[in-house]
Amino acid sequence: MSTAVMALSGGMDSTSLLLRLLREGNTVYTIGFDYGQKHVIELARAQQNIDYLAKCGYQVDFRIVDLSSIMSTFAGSLTSSEKVPEGHYEEAQMKSTVVPNRNAIFSSIIYGYALSLSKKLDVDVSISLGVHSGDHAIYPDCRPEFYDQLNDAFELGNWESDRVRLELPYIDGDKVTILNDAIISCDQLNLNFDTVFANTNTSYEPDNQGRSSGKTGSDIERILAFHSIDRIDPVPYQQSWDDVLKHALSIQADYLDNIYREKLSELQYQVTRNGATERAFTGLYDKHFVKGSYYCICCNHLLFKSDSKYNSGCGWPAFHTEDANAQISRIKDYSHGMVRIEVKCSKCDAHLGHVFTDGPKEHGGERYCINSAALKFKED
Numbered sequence: 001m002s003t004a005v006m007a008l009s010g011g012m013d014s015t016s017l018l019l020r021l022l023r024e025g026n027t028v029y030t031i032g033f034d035y036g037q038k039h040v041i042e043l044a045r046a047q048q049n050i051d052y053l054a055k056c057g058y059q060v061d062f063r064i065v066d067l068s069s070i071m072s073t074f075a076g077s078l079t080s081s082e083k084v085p086e087g088h089y090e091e092a093q094m095k096s097t098v099v100p101n102r103n104a105i106f107s108s109i110i111y112g113y114a115l116s117l118s119k120k121l122d123v124d125v126s127i128s129l130g131v132h133s134g135d136h137a138i139y140p141d142c143r144p145e146f147y148d149q150l151n152d153a154f155e156l157g158n159w160e161s162d163r164v165r166l167e168l169p170y171i172d173g174d175k176v177t178i179l180n181d182a183i184i185s186c187d188q189l190n191l192n193f194d195t196v197f198a199n200t201n202t203s204y205e206p207d208n209q210g211r212s213s214g215k216t217g218s219d220i221e222r223i224l225a226f227h228s229i230d231r232i233d234p235v236p237y238q239q240s241w242d243d244v245l246k247h248a249l250s251i252q253a254d255y256l257d258n259i260y261r262e263k264l265s266e267l268q269y270q271v272t273r274n275g276a277t278e279r280a281f282t283g284l285y286d287k288h289f290v291k292g293s294y295y296c297i298c299c300n301h302l303l304f305k306s307d308s309k310y311n312s313g314c315g316w317p318a319f320h321t322e323d324a325n326a327q328i329s330r331i332k333d334y335s336h337g338m339v340r341i342e343v344k345c346s347k348c349d350a351h352l353g354h355v356f357t358d359g360p361k362e363h364g365g366e367r368y369c370i371n372s373a374a375l376k377f378k379e380d
């Protein structure tokens with residue numbers, strides 16, 4: 001049996017990580033940090049999960065380290081009277097939720113604890129942290145290069161550091177990856193997913209009953225992740241799930257719309273986001289027959305390969321088959337007094353064009369009639 005040490009904040013990422021470590025058969029030692037955070041309720045929720053796990057037969061050591069005397073004086077909206085910003089989790093104003101040097105401080109303690117356990121128990125110890133790609137935009141101390149260098153420094157500064165290794169299993173994933181991982185863990189460990197996640201807190205500013213507002217960046221990210229896996233978040237909110245979800249989706253839509261407006265030309269924007277059609281015979285890829293792949297202009301999702309492109313003569317790029325993993329959405333379109341099948345990017349909902357049944361029979365008989373403005377080509 002291997003030994004693992006991790007920070008258990010009481011949020012959904014570290015909770016999922018704990019389940020993963022248990023699933024992998026580790027003996028797990030966890031540390032929670034009281035750093036004067038407004039959402040210190042997360043530690044009480046973590047304790048509830050530790051108790052639930054014990055009831056289910058999984059013993060986990062949980063210690064709370066009190067750093068509040070110094071860290072409650074730190075700058076930032078999590079530890080001061082400054083208001084926690086609302087909105088999308090990748091917006092610049094979320095930087096006020098960064099606590100100066102937080103992860104270096106926490107990691108330092110975790111590393112010292114892991115090395116000490118390694119000596120005391122005469123075992124190798126892994127340190128696992130639940131950081132993920134969604135954190136990278138706003139939190140520089142969640143980026144892989146930061147942890148690489150921190151680990152190098154800890155190795156240089158300690159004897160027998162070869163017995164301790166750092167693992168970041170979610171570093172390339174996001175909150176959806178993490179929830180899906182937790183579903184697997186709950187199945188394998190015979191735990192109730194909703195009980196586990198009701199015993200977490202992600203909100204930076206819960207009310208005095210511990211209910212999330214559903215409006216801070218961390219709330220929005222969590223709500224959208226639960227929505228992506230088709231589940232209702234079991235954690236208490238100040239409004240109904242339908243209301244917090246509606247709000248989160250509108251924040252996400254506004255955020256993406258700003259990005260699209262910035263990165264797309266007017267024509268690309270009108271075609272993909274407003275369902276417009278470029279004029280026939282004007283598009284960049286109408287008569288384009290170079291070997292390569294065609295991606296969604298908005299989100300880079302692979303849609304078509306050049307070997308399915310043919311000259312239909314209709315004035316727009318024509319493909320007889322979509323890429324095997326494209327999963328292009330099809331929607332009945334009743335506009336302009338016709339019934340047509342509209343095709344959209346399944347990842348970002350960009351309008352691409354339509355699909356008709358007058359394509360080459362030897363390839364299934366379909367013709368994807370796609371706007372060049374919805375595509376980005378990359379040569380092989």
Ligand code: FE
Pocket residue numbers: 296297298299300301345346347348349350
């Ligand atoms: Fe897309």
